[in-house]
Amino acid sequence: GENVEQHPSTLSVQEGDSAVIKCTYSDSASNYFPWYKQELGKGPQLIIDIRSNVGEKKDQRIAVTLNKTAKHFSLHITETQPEDSAVYFCPRNDYKLSFGAGTTVTVRA
Amino acid sequence: DAEITQSPRHKITETGRQVTLACHQTWNHNNMFWYRQDLGHGLRLIHYSYGVQDTNKGEVSDGYSVSRSNTEDLPLTLESAASSQTSVYFCASSGGQDYSPLHFGNGTRLTVT
Numbered sequence: 001g002e003n004v005e006q007h008p009s010t011l012s013v014q015e016g017d018s019a020v021i022k023c024t025y026s027d028s029a030s031n032y033f034p035w036y037k038q039e040l041g042k043g044p045q046l047i048i049d050i051r052s053n054v055g056e057k058k059d060q061r062i063a064v065t066l067n068k069t070a071k072h073f074s075l076h077i078t079e080t081q082p083e084d085s086a087v088y089f090c091p092r093n094d095y096k097l098s099f100g101a102g103t104t105v106t107v108r109a
Numbered sequence: 110d111a112e113i114t115q116s117p118r119h120k121i122t123e124t125g126r127q128v129t130l131a132c133h134q135t136w137n138h139n140n141m142f143w144y145r146q147d148l149g150h151g152l153r154l155i156h157y158s159y160g161v162q163d164t165n166k167g168e169v170s171d172g173y174s175v176s177r178s179n180t181e182d183l184p185l186t187l188e189s190a191a192s193s194q195t196s197v198y199f200c201a202s203s204g205g206q207d208y209s210p211l212h213f214g215n216g217t218r219l220t221v222t
Contacts, residue, residue, distance in 0.1 A: 032208040043199050043213025044152070051208070089152070091211075099144070099152035 003027075004100070006090050012106045019077040021103045023090035026071065033073045035064060036089040038102070044089055048075070080107045111136040115200050115214035122221055128187045130217045132200030140203040141183040142211070143167075143175060145196040152199065158183055190221045 003026040013019045023033075031052035036044040050057045050064045050073065057064050063076045077084055089102040113134040122128050132141065139160045144152040144167075154167030156175040164175050172194060174186045187194055198217045203209040 034210065036211070041215070043201070043215050044211070045213065046210040049210070091152075101149060101151035 004090055004092055006100055006103060008103060009101060010104045010106070012108060013080050014108050015080055015082065017080055019075075019080055019084070019105055019107075021075045021088055021090070021105075022072055023074070024070075024072040025092075028068075028071065030071075033064065033066060034091065035062075035075045036091065036099070038087045038089065040086075044087075044099070077105075080105075082107050082109060111212075113200060113202055113212050113214045115198075115217050117217060118215070119218045120220070122190050122219070124190060124192060124221055126190050128190050128219065130185045130187075130198055130200075130219070132183050132185065132214060133181055134200075134202040134212070135181065136202055136204065136212060137180060138202035138204045138212070139180070140205075140209070141177070142201045142203075143173070143183065143185045144199045144201065145169065145194075146199060146216075147196050155185065155198075156183075187219075190219075192221050195219060195221045 004023055006023045034049035035047050037047045038044040048059050048062055048064050050066050061078045066073045085107045087102040087104050089099045091099045116131045142157040143155040146152050153169045155169055155173050156167055158164050158177040161177055175183055177183055199213050201211040201213045203211050
């Protein structure tokens with residue numbers, strides 16, 4: 001079945017800098033790649049997703065890029081702000097597996 | 110607005126007691142999921158349902174059960190609570206078979222003493 005690996009597990013950035021999180025998947029048939037953000041005390045929330053027929057998608061300061069050849073997709077956050085501090089997940093698209101520990105992003109003021 | 114709500118938000122119970130956590134969604138979604146979240150383990154799938162009368166085991170289903178008698182609700186029951194089940198529990202729903210966003214509740218923090 002599908003296996004998704006996420007790196008890094010923690011990421012600390014200076015406010016205003018960029019943050020990049022990468023997920024690698026194993027199933028070449030995968031065609032949907034979501035990113036979730038979990039703020040403290042809340043459930044995860046979908047922030048952006050991409051389908052395999054698109055190489056990049058942007059929404060204000062966040063973007064997702066997909067490299068189907070290398071089987072990885074990345075979340076890019078530009079001009080980071082304190083409210084970007086959260087845990088970010090890239091789950092399997094059928095959700096029938098754990099989300100994993102995600103990436104804890106800390107934005108330093 | 111449609112939403113997904115979990116109750117209670119906090120629960121303390123004793124070892125051996127039966128506990129039921131409620132999850133109610135007004136999205137009219139067919140798919141519902143229960144996860145637990147523990148430090149170092151991320152979100153782990155307990156049970157899930159693709160529709161009324163359908164239930165399936167997830168990765169960590171031992172000691173838990175669910176039932177789906179209507180579209181809106183998927184209660185999670187701990188048959189005999191154990192200290193290892195102290196965790197934060199999240200319910201989620203989605204509309205399609207795949208490629209549909211998950212909508213999460215804000216969780217129930219359960220402490221088993």
